Amino acid sequence: MMPGESLLEVRGLTASVAGVEILKGIDLNVRAGEVHAIMGPNGSGKSTFAKVLAGHPAYEVTSGEVLFEGKNLFDLTPEERARAGLFLGFQYPVEIPGVTNLSFLRLAYNTVQGARGKDELDPLEFDDYLQDKLKLLHIDPAFLERSVNEGFSGGEKKRNEILQMAILEPTLALLDETDSGLDIDALRIVANGVNRLRSPGNALVLVTHYQRLLNYLTPEFVHVMDQGRIIKTGGKELALELESRGYDWVSAEYRALRAA
């Protein structure tokens, strides 16, 4: 993907869960090389948006379209989206007892590599491949022998998400509140890790409540979501303004604009 080329085009997206409409018309364009932040109060639909893009089966897309590298995203199953280069870093990574983290990572890596027409790695080769990624995120190799996310601290789970991102090398990563549950040191490690994974050909969409992650990962665009819509888009300074003033003024401004 060339810098500046369109990676993700979301047009008029609405979606519901159990018959309740959560997303009420979202428009968003993400180009290669960009960092976007989506901010907003709890319940505004940020996480739903991320899950809909990743293909969570609980959400029903009711209208609108999403193009991922020019292709209709909704023609793809969740696994096809992952293989095509879309990555969701989960807000609450799922625990999978009985599957070691190492075998999970290798299976994910080889599945995606195979689908991209690249060589798979045997266990020894994969171990080598993994070493650099572990260092990048300051992860103790002992953590590979544990079951996926089982008994991990909040910070370990989030680091494990970024480790998966490092391994799968997505073109578009959606990081859903990757900063929540991290202390300041862990936040720095995770943010630095993500920074190192950036390239002109890929893009990041950060779903977050707080400015603090954005100190490390500077967004070109900050979007405010409220009640299932993006109600304001600005530059990185908008995040600082939200941090000091809260969200209410943005909602008020939006309502006034709509009324006019």
Added chain:
Amino acid sequence: MDALKSSYLDNLLYGQGQIPASRLSWLNELRAEALERANALTVPTTGDEDWRFTDLSPLYKTALRPSPDAVEIAASALEPWLISEAGSRLVFVDGAFAPNLSVLQPEDGVAVLPLASALTQHGERVRAHLAQVAPFGADPFCAVNTAWLRDGAAVLTDRNRDIARPIHLLFLSASPGAAVYPRALIVTARGSRCTVVEDFLSSHEAAGFTNGVTEVVVGENASVRHVRLQRESANAFHIAACGVRVARDGRYSSVSVSVGGRISRYNLNVLQGAEGTSFEIDGLALISGRQLADTHTFLDHAHPQGRSRQLHKCIADGAAHAVFNGKILVRPGAQRTDSAQQSRNLLLSDRAHVDTKPQLEIFADDVKCAHGATVGQLDTEQIFYLRSRGMDEPSARNLLTLAFAAEIVERIALPSVVRRLEHHLARRAHNGGKQ
């Protein structure tokens, strides 16, 4: 149907009279007594509490004959089932000892040999335990097995010996339509340790009936690890009883895995014979299609300071039906018993079915007993998580099913067996639950 049931045991016993008499009069008496009991008992129906969920009508409608003598099996046919870690291996084809397929590895401190030989070489020791630990008084299948008793596997350890290499007892059903009667006796002397793998297999896909009895005597401060693999054909009928008696400070651990059989039933009865014993009882049934797998365990805490840990898992796909009944009895005076039982069940299809019944009966006041049962399906969030990392849905379901089974399979702790079982489970899941 009633006439069918009452004559059923007669059919099974047809030909039993032709067993040549033993030189051991006590053995002849034992068989005669078992024959008498078999004639007095009737086969169970779903009207019996212990068989409520397991309808044996398909077995009763299947014409069976005694196993023919000496079926030839090529050694290469056993290749896929061999256990690389094992020392001695005893192979029985349709219940008959197959010396050419067996490996009798001379090893200090243990005798591994056919029961027929043990009867002469270790007569008193065998006599002291045979048919004592798995009594046939109330169990018609056990009575029929004992009435047919001619040979089997014997494992006898000496005092304070640690038998490092596992002993593999392989029971192969080779004749379609035959009824076969595997038998095993494991007696461990004070302070000894051993691992025994009992393996039940079929070399054909037709119906047949395996009616097995195993007896395990754990000596004072002795330790027995007992692995039981039932991987017969999906058309086989398999009913087996295992009686275990554990002496003071003895340890018995059991991992039983059932993947085969059209209808299978395993009765495991473990008796605490003195203070300070430890039982670890783990089980896994993984079935599909129209299979039924029933496990009944009875842990009898009859003395103080007994500890038991039990985890039983069932995974049912297709229209399969899994049954677990886990009875734990804490008798009066069995103070400071510490017992925990878990039954965990996974249903992979809407038509699959599980009946699980923990049954605690406690007659002592200073005890710790916990039990729990869960029945669930694969977690949709876990499936989505795996799919979001590129795995397709069948692979994700397969991986999660294996992970559920792995907790039990890994307790087998023999790498070659664990690997092969995991491979078998993976292939099975890959075929959509078909064998």
